[in-house]
Amino acid sequence: MNIINTILFIGLGGFIGANLRYLIGVYINKYSHEMTGTLIVNITGSFLIALFYGYISEKYVVNDSLKYFFPIGLLGSYTTFSTFSYTTLILINEGNYIRA
Numbered sequence: 363m364n365i366i367n368t369i370l371f372i373g374l375g376g377f378i379g380a381n382l383r384y385l386i387g388v389y390i391n392k393y394s395h396e397m398t399g400t401l402i403v404n405i406t407g408s409f410l411i412a413l414f415y416g417y418i419s420e421k422y423v424v425n426d427s428l429k430y431f432f433p434i435g436l437l438g439s440y441t442t443f444s445t446f447s448y449t450t451l452i453l454i455n456e457g458n459y460i461r462a
Contacts, residue, residue, distance in 0.1 A: 363426040371427050375435020383440045397461075400446050407441030 387399030414433045418424065453462035 363430075367427070368430050371430040372435040375431040375437075376439040379436040379438065379440035380442075382436075383442070397449060400449060404441050404446065407437050411437050411441070 383403050386403055390399035390402055411433050414437070419429070450462045453459075
């Protein structure tokens with residue numbers, strides 16, 4: 363696989379994962395504590411990454427496109443730690459030290 367295709371697969375996965383993270387967070391946070399969405403996204407994403415690397419890629423032949431698209435692009439942007447860090451900084455700036 364050439365570098366351009368690799369970048370495109372990672373970018374497409376990243377676009378989808380980041381938007382999923384945002385939409386799931388908005389939906390869940392509407393009905394619960396504002397950090398619940400981030401927690402659920404990070405737990406599900408971490409589980410899926412572990413499942414992909416620990417089970418699927420060991421049991422099945424996975425082509426390079428999927429290796430770049432799914433765990434690196436999609437799940438990498440879906441579970442990014444920056445959402446947690448950003449929300450923590452907002453809570454600190456608002457004086458909500460215990461919640462942060």
